[in-house]
Amino acid sequence: xxxxxxxxxxxxxxxxxxxxxxxxxxxxxxxxxxxxxxxxxxxxxxxxxxxxxxxxxxxxxxxxxxxxxxxxxxxxxxxxxxxxxxxxxxxxxxxxxxxxxxxxxxxxxxxxxxxxxxxxxxxxxxxxxxxxxxxxxxxxxxxxxxxxxxxxxxxxxxxxxxxxxx
Numbered sequence: 001x002x003x004x005x006x007x008x009x010x011x012x013x014x015x016x017x018x019x020x021x022x023x024x025x026x027x028x029x030x031x032x033x034x035x036x037x038x039x040x041x042x043x044x045x046x047x048x049x050x051x052x053x054x055x056x057x058x059x060x061x062x063x064x065x066x067x068x069x070x071x072x073x074x075x076x077x078x079x080x081x082x083x084x085x086x087x088x089x090x091x092x093x094x095x096x097x098x099x100x101x102x103x104x105x106x107x108x109x110x111x112x113x114x115x116x117x118x119x120x121x122x123x124x125x126x127x128x129x130x131x132x133x134x135x136x137x138x139x140x141x142x143x144x145x146x147x148x149x150x151x152x153x154x155x156x157x158x159x160x161x162x163x164x165x166x
Contacts, residue, residue: 049097
């Protein structure tokens with residue numbers, strides 16, 4: 001492929017996926033249905049998503065590495081601090097929060113169907129990023145991947161930590 005199309009992979013960039021899912025939410029639900037607390041619920045959820053996205057982007061900027069999801073092989077640093085201690089993909093968690101906020105704004109629970117659609121649609125991107133980071137950072141990435149979840153760390157530990165052998 002040459003020209004403009006050579007700059008993009010076969011999978012759509014994550015922001016495009018999120019916007020397509022949001023459009024699907026709107027198409028599925030029709031006009032927004034007002035309800036008491038809609039502005040507050042949607043606003044707080046969107047604010048949380050935007051704050052998380054900004055914190056993640058700030059960490060990437062602080063490590064002078066790329067935020068470009070289309071070319072994850074350009075990452076020059078493995079970022080494991082800040083919000084990246086809790087999720088390997090905080091920007092996609094933020095996208096999910098924005099989709100939840102959009103569903104809250106629409107006021108129709110069926111709009112939440114967009115969330116699992118987004119999670120499934122983003123899987124090829126997650127695999128591509130993991131492969132690129134594993135290729136660039138090897139054992140450091142493998143260790144990070146074994147300690148930090150793809151999406152979010154559960155507030156409840158389901159498995160006990162392994163105790164070192166004596």
